[in-house]
Amino acid sequence: MSSSATPANVAVEVNRTAHAFSRAQLEGVMTKRFFYNQAFEIYGGVAGLYDYGPMGAALQANIISAWRNHFILEEEMLELDTTIMTPYDVLKTSGHVDKFADWMCKDTKTGEIFRADHLLEGVLEARLKGDEEARAAEGDATTQKQEVPAEKGDDKKVRKKKVKAQAVKLDPTVKAEYENILAQIDNYSGPELGAFMKKYDVRAPESGNEVGEPVQFNLMFETQIGPTGGLKGYLRPETAQGHFVNFSRLLEFNSGRVPFASAHIGKSFRNEISPRAGLLRVREFTMAEIEHFVDPLEKEHTRFDEVANVELAFLPKDVQQAGQTTLVTKTIGEAVSSGMVDNQTLGYFLARINLFLLKIGIEPSRLRFRQHMANEMAHYASDCWDAEIHTSYGWIECVGCADRSAYDLTVHAKKTKKDLVVQKVLKEPKVYEKWVANIDRKSLGPKFKKDAKAVEEAITALEQEQLESLSSALKNGPTKVPGTEYEISSDLVTVELKSIRETVREFTPNVIEPSFGLGRIFYALLEHSFWAREKDAGQGVLSLNPLVAPIKVLVVPISANASLAPLVKDISARLRKEGIASRVDDSSATIGRRYARNDELGTPFALTLDFASLQNGTMTLRERDTTGQLIGSIEDVVKTIKGLCEGSISWQDAEGTLKKYSGEQAL
Amino acid sequence: MSSSATPANVAVEVNRTAHAFSRAQLEGVMTKRFFYNQAFEIYGGVAGLYDYGPMGAALQANIISAWRNHFILEEEMLELDTTIMTPYDVLKTSGHVDKFADWMCKDTKTGEIFRADHLLEGVLEARLKGDEEARAAEGDATTQKQEVPAEKGDDKKVRKKKVKAQAVKLDPTVKAEYENILAQIDNYSGPELGAFMKKYDVRAPESGNEVGEPVQFNLMFETQIGPTGGLKGYLRPETAQGHFVNFSRLLEFNSGRVPFASAHIGKSFRNEISPRAGLLRVREFTMAEIEHFVDPLEKEHTRFDEVANVELAFLPKDVQQAGQTTLVTKTIGEAVSSGMVDNQTLGYFLARINLFLLKIGIEPSRLRFRQHMANEMAHYASDCWDAEIHTSYGWIECVGCADRSAYDLTVHAKKTKKDLVVQKVLKEPKVYEKWVANIDRKSLGPKFKKDAKAVEEAITALEQEQLESLSSALKNGPTKVPGTEYEISSDLVTVELKSIRETVREFTPNVIEPSFGLGRIFYALLEHSFWAREKDAGQGVLSLNPLVAPIKVLVVPISANASLAPLVKDISARLRKEGIASRVDDSSATIGRRYARNDELGTPFALTLDFASLQNGTMTLRERDTTGQLIGSIEDVVKTIKGLCEGSISWQDAEGTLKKYSGEQAL
Known part of the structure; x- marks a missing residue:
């Protein structure tokens, strides 16, 4: 048979690392064999848009199918397919109109636009590299002994504008300042980034011109719904809002009970300022999102035992804030019981995410769970961990797993005046006594006229102790409503101690949200799977x-x-x-x-x-x-x-x- | 057991038509059991946007899975997943920027907007109904004998604005004119619709105000790609362009050979002027599209025999142009051999579409294939049939099956200057003689200076006979390039008869496009499946x-x-x-x-x-x-x-x- 086939009766040693990983080679194969390709290639391409060809579409479909089996079917989640087009009001309420933005700045002369954090990071990293080179050239023994990471940017997410390093030595204080900034780059606001750029004279890399103050650029694609121009819409930046606005229907479908989870696989959009890094930073992408609705008082998970012994590699926030990247490996059981991971449900999903990624072929040693730092966390989240996968671009956020608390349901309920709550029958009715004010509105109105409403509100706002004293006071004749000048008497208001029996507790559920960027996982999996035959560096194997x-x-x-x-x-x-x-x-x-x-x-x-x-x-x-x-x-x-x-x-x-x-x- | 269960040892007669179909009942069940629902319900909803809940998402996923098996796997199609976001240039080239529009007109006082054809149709139908009522009230025997269709609008696609009928008799000539217009309503341009509205004094139904001239409204959602505002984009109105711009990659993947087909299941968008009719006219919808690329000289299909005996109910264009709706039932084999359906490949897909729809549960008697009339056909199509399914809204276009000829590949190739062609080795080389002009550019330039290019182009444009006479003329001395005043001589140009041997034929493939509106099929299937138990009209069965x-x-x-x-x-x-x-x-x-x-x-x-x-x-x-x-x-x-x-x-x-x-x- 073929001369390239190794006879099977000879023990076969597969050496997958004989040749260093070549991103260019992988990308060449991916384009040529049409796994994926920049969209509209014959028109010169559009940055941040990619098409999947027959092989890529099939690989993606298989990943999605594995995801559906692992999550939706295994846990009987309620699958949704909601619209991409989303009206202004919904995203205004969710906070996206105001906060879903990146900071950008402009070259003051050419008008070229940069993402502010990427620019600052790229320039500072280049200067640190230049410093190393300069010291190396001088034969500075101290510097040469320092371990230089094999690959620069290993510990960063994708965010670099390539900046060429110049071999210039830095003052040690400045160097330390740079390193400190880089370790927390996700933590800065636009004005802070602008201040650093001024302080360190950061300029546009190619032109050398100054850059202007960072301004916010909203990352949602905007459009008009219908012909009248009266209804502004956006392409959804996540599928999550589609779950929340359907919460009541989902709850009814689930017979009014929590916990339950909805799941949605579909396209979302981000109008990136300057997309780079291939499939890792794109303007249109397929997400798979789960919203697990849970009683805030019962964040235990009934199946936690099944995963308690799963070991994960964690990068907690305190380690990062100390400027370190040392991973902490422990079981999810230990992570939850030590309080490092906030609750069982969040922990359960972290373990399940880990198992899913390994199942499809991600290298265990190149997977870690990084906790969000305080300022980095999304406006709605109370705790958040990212599953990050290591690639030739460094560590990439591929799955976010956030405890969004009751944020979304609360804001939508407030805006729409709809109850987005769960009613739970108490195991034992709650019986207690409570001071209650009875207001005779028919008499209150004529007496206080236009102030009647204010008087009633003042009484309603009283605490239990205030009501108790008011009760005594009223027995002795007219008295003022505490904290006001309104005088009331017992013909208008009486206060009595009533026995209350509650059989139902009403609450807004909390939401644990595992959110998967399928395109990033797809790309990371390709990198982890690609190697070249030992005897022929040109012969790729996936x-x-x-x-x-x-x-x-x-x-x-x-x-x-x-x-x-x-x-x-x-x-x-x-x-x-x-x-x-x-x-x-x-x-x-x-x-x-x-x-x-x-x-x-x-x-x-x-x-x-x-x-x-x-x-x-x-x-x-x-x-x-x-x-x-x-x-x-x-x-x-x-x-x-x-x-x-x-x-x-x-x-x-x-x-x-x-x-x-x-x-x-x-x- | 349950009293509602019929003992199985008694012969069970299932009577699905004991109660008339109730659309309101079906819609009630669909909302309550969360098959689907208007999107953003808690925000008051957005017209033309629908969310699928757990049951609807699963039904849709199962229809898609059946579709994938029936088409993609069975025929080894190349599946794609291309971007929704599409830059201006691509859709300008495809013709959508200029032609993907509906005609709308405005109430001149309130500004209310109507789709022009829907308005004209609604008003004329209401007047015809009013005429019937008036005649019935008069006891006009002739009219009473006329058969009135059980359901108005049975033969129309969804396009009606409900207009209330008033019992007013029409002049018989006017009545005939109305009926003639309605039979061809899809055939009129905006100005024609406007002329009819003037002639028949068609006004806005509720206000009674005049309406303005119809103007075109482009149905694509527009947005800006990136932060600079320099790149206009649209949400795709169909997935088709994503196939065409990737044609070269697909052809290479298929080793340079046709026929082959690509397939894509995904969302597309139409910014409808005034969406009504539930899932049947929406602004965001899931499509499944196939582009079957074929040699224009070989439109036979190798598997045609497998479907030749499949019977379809056809509504050909000549029948419609005669104002009739009588169906012609014959096998696809007969339909193709008689020339009614243009070619085998188109016919093959019509039969396969028919088989698919029956397989998922569409009622055979409520399915027909309607041919497009000349003016109705999309700008690119050379023949087109719609699979229409009958619902309570009338006959609905659910699948289009068009022969798009070489239109798309030709316009994209022209615009991008990329060859979007197939090269086919000829079975026998083609050998022939041809007159060829040899131009001595080095001499031509100095002689004609700025006109040199025009001279060369004039020569290149000559026909074979002209070249032959030029050859003789040049032998007799200087002569003019035919059709010009430029005088040339044999030191500048010679013309000779050359022997040509062609081994390869190069051509732009034609495209047969079956295009499925999955949401419409989904809805029609629900209507065909829903009935109420004979003994309890309130108990629906799906x-x-x-x-x-x-x-x-x-x-x-x-x-x-x-x-x-x-x-x-x-x-x-x-x-x-x-x-x-x-x-x-x-x-x-x-x-x-x-x-x-x-x-x-x-x-x-x-x-x-x-x-x-x-x-x-x-x-x-x-x-x-x-x-x-x-x-x-x-x-x-x-x-x-x-x-x-x-x-x-x-x-x-x-x-x-x-x-x-x-x-x-x-x-």
Whole structure:
């Protein structure tokens, strides 16, 4: 058979790190094999917009399908499909019209626009790099001994405008100031960023011109709904509001009970100031969001025990505020019981997120959970952790998991005057005594006239102790409403101690929100899966697992001989019947070339049909990473491949049931 | 058991038409059970925007899944996921900036806006109705004998503004004119609509004011991409352009060969002037579009034979132009061979569309294929048929199937100067002779100076006969370039007969486009599935088939007794393992009430667990439409239900393998 196929009877060592990861090589494969590509390429492309081709769309669909199984089906979540178009009022209420913005500043002469934090960060990092280079050039032993991270920006999220470093030494005080700023760059407001830019003379990198004061740029795309121009709309920046405005319907669907979760997979939009970094910072993206509605007094989770022993790598806020990035590894059980993670429900989802990301193929060592610092946290959140995945761009936020408290439901209820609350029957009625004022409105009105409402409000606002003293006072004759000059008497108002029996508690649920940026996860997974064969740096392999691989099985007839065609058709039909996505490559390329092309597509298995298949009814099965091959009857091989694709057996198991195959036999 | 359950040993007659269909009842159920609802309800709602709740989202997902299997997987289409955000240039080129518009007119005093065709149609229909009423009131025997359609507007698409009829007799000539206009309402331009409105004094229905001249309103939502305001964008009005701009990448993925098809399921947007009619005319909707790229000289389809005998109900353009709506029923084979449907590929998709709609549950008698009339056809189409489904709103366009010819690829190629073509190796090289002009540019330039380019272009534009005469003329000395005053001689230009050998044919593929409005299909399916029990008009049943039903199986423990809980859990787990969506209803409602609630949700089957299940290991199986019940071992019932959900067995088959169950046994 193919000269590139390694005979399986030789122990195969797969060395995935023989060649350093090359982002350019990965991107080349992704474009050429049409996983994804910049949108409107033939029109010159539009920054921040990407199209998924057949392979990318299939990979994305498989990730979504795995997500749906892992979250929605497993927990019986209520799936929604709400509109992208959102009217002004809703996003004004949610806070997005006022606060969903980035700070930008302009080159004062060319008008070029920068995201303020990215500009400051890029310039300071370049200066620190220049300082290192200058010291290195001087042979400064102290500096040379310092460990320089292998890859700059490793601990940062994507936010850099490439700025060229110049080898200039910095004053040690200034250097320390720069480092301190960079460690907390997400923590600064626009005016603070502007002050730093003035203080350190940060200029536009290419022109060298000064930049203006940072101003806010709202990141929502705005449009007009209908022909009259009277209704302003936005493209949603998240799916979350679609859950909240439907809360009452969801609650009714769930028979009035919490906890329950809604889930929504769909597109959201951010009009990024200056999108870079490929799929990691885009203007249109697919999100998967869960809103888990929970009683604020009962944030325990009934299934927490199932995940309590899952170990996560944490980067808590106190570590970051100390300028450090050391990870704390512990079980989610310990993290919650120590108070580091606020509550069980939040912890449950952190663990479930972790399990999902590992299941689809994210490298465990390149996944961490970073807690938001106080100023960084979204305006609605009470605690928030990001699942960050390490890529060649550094650590990237891929999933946010926030406790949004009761913020959203409260503001929407207030604005719309609709009750967005849960009523819970108390296990035992709550019985207590309470001072209650009875106001005789018919007499109060004529007496106080236009002040009557104010008098009533003043009485209603009284505390229990005030009511108690008022009760005594009124028994002794007319008296003033405490805190006012209004004189009342017992013919207008009486105060008495009443016995109250409450059977229902009414509350606004809190919301725990795991929010997935599927495009970022998609890209990180590609980086974690891509490597080059040890003997050929140009030969890429995409080690996607069968759960997410766009095509599970390549069907390869060894030659174009027509006698093989019916068998190829038969095998394809069998695989389709088993629900296994397959693809036939009957091109004239050598079989090694055909294997190699499909290694790039991430196809985990190949079935090779040759003349022995016709004569003996056998078929060979190739595994992508090891290139090992097995042989067996068509029946057995199909059965094995089904198990491999479903994940019920491993390649090692397959080696136990099928015979090893050495390429020479087929020659 | 429940008193509402009909004992299965009595023959069950299901009468689905005992009560007339009630749209209000269906809509009530849809809102209450949260299939869908107007979006932003708590904010008063936004016209033309709808959210899908858990049941609606699941039904939609199941329709999409069936669509993906029926089209994408069956035909190995290349699935795409392209951006909604589309820059101006792309939609300018495609023609949407100039032509994707409706005509609207304004009430000259109140400013109220109407869609011009809807207004004219509504007013004329109301007058015709008024005429009928007036004649009926007069006892005009001739009129009374005329058959009045049971439902007005039966033959129209959704486009009516409700206008109240007044009983006023019309002149017979005017009546005929109205009827003629209505039969061709889709055929008129804005100025024509305006002329009719003047001629017949059509006014705003509520105010009675005059309306202004119709003006065009572009139906795309417009926005700005990025912070500089320099890049205008639109939300796509269709997914199609995303396929065309990626054509080269798709062609390369398909190894340079046609035919192939791309497919895309996603949201598109239309800023409707005045959306009404619920899910049928919305501003944001999910589409599924296929672009099948084909050699214009080979529009045969290799799988046409598989569908040639499929019968369709056609409404061809000549019938409509004659003011008729009589359907022509014939096989797609006959329709293509008679030339009524333009080509095999178009015909193949019409048949496949028909099969898909029937598969998900559309009533065959309420489905027709209507051909577009000449003026109605989109600017790009060379032939177009709509699959129209009959609903309480009349016949609704749910799928368009157009032959877009080479229009889109041609205009994008021209605009971007990129070759969007296919090269096909000719089976036999084409050898022929051709007159070719050889221009000596080095001499031409100095001689003609600024005119040199014009001279060259004039020569290049010459036809073969002109070149042949020029060849002879030049042999006799200097001569003028035909059609110009430029004199040339043989030292500047020679013309000779050359032998040409072409091995490759280059062409722009044609595109056949089946385009599905999934929301309209979703709604039509609900109408076709909804009915009320003969004995209780208030008890709705949604007869969705298991392929699309949101929940396939209801699991009902007969009482809240804790001893049943483990079995309920076990059965749920088994169903989940088999991939069957189920739901437990362990509420305290009577079992009949629980069945009834799930009949409204369209749940086809119910499993009932009682104490016999614990003692004898039996379980009953209920079918929604007949309410018939069977009983068997848990093993057998699970096996049966799997077959029923997969469609491999029918309820009649199940009745053959399990025992009939009469409710009394469990009492």
